Amino acid sequence: MRNSRPILLLEDDNVDAMTIQRAMNEIKVSNPLVHVANGEDGLIYLHKSDNEKPCLIMLDLNMPKMNGLEFLKIIKSNAEFRQIPVIVLTTSQQEQDKLESFKLSVAGYIVKPTDYKKFVEAVKTLDLYWTLSESPVNMN
């Protein structure tokens, strides 16, 4: 990534979260990964002023308590958080989910490949893109 701020991962499946961490380690992404299990915990993390604001949010859609789309609606209407790029990482191939997410200005929608090697490739491309792309550094 372009900077050293954390990546916030919202994912209720612990195995998937571990796979993402493993893939990030493998391609040497040094940003700390902050993992929370649902949208509600994601909001709690963001609102806590001691926590460093993430450079990127990776978002699963199907989660208990508050799902990904509900979380997106809240942060995209919040002036403090809406400039953080959100990438949906999901198993949902439903066009409706994809359209809803892009309507809420996600900066990517990647269907998680089940094959680990392909998954690493996806994370690598994601890392290259978000290293290439500038981010608002004044974001605090």
Add this chain to the structure above:
Amino acid sequence: MALLKPILLVEDDLVDASTAQQALEDLRVRNPVIHKTDGEDALEYLQNPDNPIPAIILLDLNMPKISGIDLLEVLKKDPQLQHIPIVVLTVSKYEQDKLDTFDLGIAGYVIKAVDYDEFLRTMDIIVRYWIWNGLLEKERETQNAEL
């Protein structure tokens, strides 16, 4: 075979536009490229229901008539167009431009490289990313190849 959605390139500098088109051709991107030279022309294209809605928009910021930021503001308020991912391709390194455009929900902000090889490398990353998003296609499946 279904028609591929186009890439809409909004760029007032004709040299920059043809460089971007050349890069997309060199990268064997199958999606057609539609070039508009300012925000007004782009908006006219987008608001005509006869035209195919683009897969993504590559947007310059400093343009005559309607600037990139003005165009972004209009698109993000339009329920028919707000879902199109917009990648800013610019020479502007101003923090305010980055803040304003991310605030408006862009999907990337890339500084245009002057050197063609470097520019091609950046376009390759952009293309590979949007292939993973299922929005672009290449002639040959080379998304896993190292450049």
